[in-house]
Amino acid sequence: MSFYDQLKFDANGLIPAIIQEASTGRVLMMAWMNRASLEKTIESGKTHFWSRSRQKFWMKGETSGHIQTVKHISFDCDGDTLLIQVEQKGAACHEGYKSCFFRSVGEGKSAIRVTEPQLIEPEQIYSKK
Amino acid sequence: MSFYDQLKFDANGLIPAIIQEASTGRVLMMAWMNRASLEKTIESGKTHFWSRSRQKFWMKGETSGHIQTVKHISFDCDGDTLLIQVEQKGAACHEGYKSCFFRSVGEGKSAIRVTEPQLIEPEQIYSKK
Numbered sequence: 162m163s164f165y166d167q168l169k170f171d172a173n174g175l176i177p178a179i180i181q182e183a184s185t186g187r188v189l190m191m192a193w194m195n196r197a198s199l200e201k202t203i204e205s206g207k208t209h210f211w212s213r214s215r216q217k218f219w220m221k222g223e224t225s226g227h228i229q230t231v232k233h234i235s236f237d238c239d240g241d242t243l244l245i246q247v248e249q250k251g252a253a254c255h256e257g258y259k260s261c262f263f264r265s266v267g268e269g270k271s272a273i274r275v276t277e278p279q280l281i282e283p284e285q286i287y288s289k290k
Numbered sequence: 291m292s293f294y295d296q297l298k299f300d301a302n303g304l305i306p307a308i309i310q311e312a313s314t315g316r317v318l319m320m321a322w323m324n325r326a327s328l329e330k331t332i333e334s335g336k337t338h339f340w341s342r343s344r345q346k347f348w349m350k351g352e353t354s355g356h357i358q359t360v361k362h363i364s365f366d367c368d369g370d371t372l373l374i375q376v377e378q379k380g381a382a383c384h385e386g387y388k389s390c391f392f393r394s395v396g397e398g399k400s401a402i403r404v405t406e407p408q409l410i411e412p413e414q415i416y417s418k419k
Contacts, residue, residue, distance in 0.1 A: 164395050164402060167393075167402070177306060177320065179308050179317055179320065181315075181317060185315070186310075186314070186315025186316070187315070188308060188310060188317065188373050190366065191306065191308065191366065191371045203395070233394060234394060234395045235391040235392070235393060235394040235395070235405065236391065236393060236394075236395075237319065237320065237383075237390035237391050238383050238384065238385050238387075238390045238392070239390070242320045242390075242391075244317050244391040254366075254367050255367065256367050258367075261366040261367045261368070261371075262364040262365065262366050262371075262373040263364070263367070264296075264364060264365055265362060265363060265364040265365075266293050266332070266363045266364070266365070273293060273296070276364065
């Protein structure tokens with residue numbers, strides 16, 4: 162049985178992929194893949210996703226240069242989630258943070274803290290010159 | 291603006307929660323929460339989820355004893371994914387492994403490897419005596 166046969170894509174043909182920095186264990190982001198983007202990820206060694214909002218195939222870093230080089234791919238017991246360990250170039254988050262999970266809940270439910278420095282201003286990442 | 295107002299629950303009122311072991315950075319599992327299960331998680335300090343297959347509210351470890359004590363809650367830039375760091379008692383996976391992500395893809399697409407030891411037989415966790 163091939164790897165793909167062990168996976169359960171949802172009704173839209175998608176599976177969530179948790180992206181973790183291999184060297185630090187930091188969870189960087191979660192995004193969605195369809196079978197084609199997963200195949201492309203495995204073939205190229207760079208993460209590729211399916212954007213649900215834009216209905217578009219995309220390679221992480223195609224605009225920003227902040228690519229992810231795949232180190233390790235695992236999948237969960239139910240076969241409905243991927244965990245992909247990568248080497249991250251620059252900031253994983255489009256808001257300029259290393260990780261998309263840069264905000265945390267404090268003791269009170271309304272106390273939200275930013276827990277890491279912004280590496281780069283988004284305008285610097287996506288400016289079109 | 292409260293924490294909950296920053297979150298985007300999907301059309302079914304759900305949000306995926308990545309569960310990570312706080313002490314090691316190991317990603318243990320991913321499961322889904324609705325607002326009530328997230329509130330219960332915050333109030334009790336133990337993870338609670340919504341089972342999509344069983345359409346049922348559940349506390350992790352309610353049958354197995356393998357509870358998760360919450361250490362830290364963060365959320366991503368889009369507000370549509372949670373990252374919850376926990377202290378895990380026993381095995382997070384119902385198949386008896388520490389992490390649900392115990393299988394990896396090797397070099398060939400069909401080469402699947404089990405990458406960690408099974409801590410306990412599932413029958414030992416869920417036997418009804």
